[in-house]
Amino acid sequence: xxxxALERRTLSFRALDYxxxxxxxxxxxxARVAACYRDLAAEPxxxxxxxxxxxxxxGSSDDRVRLTCDGTPVFGESARSHALGVLLWxxxxxxxxxxxxxxxxxxxxxxxxxxRALVLAAxxxxxxxxxxxxxxxxxxxxxxxxxAAVCLADxxxxxxxxxxxxxxxxxxxLDALADHDVGGMATQWQVPVSSLPQGHLAERxxxxxxxxPKYTRGSExxxxxxxxxxxxxxxAASTFQFLDAPERNLDALADVVAGADCYxxxxxxxxxxxxxxxxxxxxx
Amino acid sequence: xxxxxxxxRTSVVTPAPGVHAVVLDGEKVLFSAGxxxxxxxxxxxxxxxxxxxxxxxxxxxxxxxxxxSDAPPEVVERDVLAVLEHLMSGGAVEVDVAEVTPDA
Numbered sequence: 357x358x359x360x361a362l363e364r365r366t367l368s369f370r371a372l373d374y375x376x377x378x379x380x381x382x383x384x385x386x387a388r389v390a391a392c393y394r395d396l397a398a399e400p401x402x403x404x405x406x407x408x409x410x411x412x413x414x415g416s417s418d419d420r421v422r423l424t425c426d427g428t429p430v431f432g433e434s435a436r437s438h439a440l441g442v443l444l445w446x447x448x449x450x451x452x453x454x455x456x457x458x459x460x461x462x463x464x465x466x467x468x469x470x471x472r473a474l475v476l477a478a479x480x481x482x483x484x485x486x487x488x489x490x491x492x493x494x495x496x497x498x499x500x501x502x503x504a505a506v507c508l509a510d511x512x513x514x515x516x517x518x519x520x521x522x523x524x525x526x527x528x529x530l531d532a533l534a535d536h537d538v539g540g541m542a543t544q545w546q547v548p549v550s551s552l553p554q555g556h557l558a559e560r561x562x563x564x565x566x567x568x569p570k571y572t573r574g575s576e577x578x579x580x581x582x583x584x585x586x587x588x589x590x591x592a593a594s595t596f597q598f599l600d601a602p603e604r605n606l607d608a609l610a611d612v613v614a615g616a617d618c619y620x621x622x623x624x625x626x627x628x629x630x631x632x633x634x635x636x637x638x639x640x
Numbered sequence: 641x642x643x644x645x646x647x648x649r650t651s652v653v654t655p656a657p658g659v660h661a662v663v664l665d666g667e668k669v670l671f672s673a674g675x676x677x678x679x680x681x682x683x684x685x686x687x688x689x690x691x692x693x694x695x696x697x698x699x700x701x702x703x704x705x706x707x708x709s710d711a712p713p714e715v716v717e718r719d720v721l722a723v724l725e726h727l728m729s730g731g732a733v734e735v736d737v738a739e740v741t742p743d744a
């Protein structure tokens with residue numbers, strides 16, 4: 357486990373550039389938090405900026421929990437069964453909404469093979485997490501299932517190895533991962549990749565391939581090349597806070613794809629999609 | 641002249657202020673600050689964009705592009721108008737009113 361117990365029941369993590377501590381009085385919930393974030397880096401003591409401080413505290417009844425961030429309630433009280441989900445959502449939102457100097461941050465999953473990174477950039481419900489889960493199962497290195505931060509200085513994708521967040525709609529194609537769920541939530545598994553027998557966490561890796569996936573039930577799985585300009589148009593829609601600095605972000609995206617091959621992937625079958633991507637990365 | 645965009649053969653169309661472009665493999669992606677929208681221009685549309693400066697009437701741009709291609713002039717002009725109307729609807733170009741003269 358990479359989380360560090362700084363003091364009694366306090367855990368420290370870093371999600372991209374977002375540093376945060378989690379503490380509380382509910383040992384079972386904290387254990388789940390620690391398990392979900394076991395693959396995130398712990399921030400060394402003396403880091404430059406004070407971390408956000410989350411607290412998970414008993415609510416007005418046994419099945420209620422109060423989550424606060426820096427003393428401010430996050431959604432007020434929530435059912436204990438929902439508290440972990442609220443925390444995970446809030447951390448994701450904070451991590452991806454922060455400016456990350458020198459990077460462009462894409463709403464994307466990312467994996468590696470042979471020292472090259474592939475990003476799967478698309479809106480929600482397009483199959484990013486399911487596809488990257490399949491790739492990890494097939495032996496790809498894992499970078500993220502949520503946010504791919506691409507360094508503009510060297511074109512590397514930074515790791516953000518949060519647990520795979522696998523929605524119930526994909527459980528039937530990833531059923532072997534059920535035993536590795538550490539979140540205990542009703543409609544989503546949380547699977548730390550390091551807990552999987554074949555799972556391995558990738559280091560920052562140069563971006564080589566951009567894939568724009570779209571899951572379409574019952575469709576044929578088809579990989580089609582797209583021009584870099586067409587890819588930039590899609591990536592802009594998947595760039596967090598694109599409109600905060602559109603000209604700069606557009607230039608950054610052009611740089612990001614300049615050395616990458618770009619494809620659109622219609623996914624009807626996870627197994628077939630993994631094979632297609634495996635062939636693509638293996639051929640390069 | 642198009643009834644929807646106001647662009648005709650004699651219109652002079654120019655890039656709208658605040659349009660930012662990147663070029664990739666001969667194609668372009670434009671960001672229009674006015675409309676906060678993005679546009680992808682394929683190679684043909686990029687050629688049209690490149691002809692907007694210095695300003696010239698649509699007919700002249702079309703004739704130049706037709707001369708450089710094997711396509712019939714009327715087809716090129718139709719395509720040029722279609723590109724410009726698309727860009728006009730997205731706020732990436734504007735008609736230079738001072739230069740517009742009625743179509744014959």
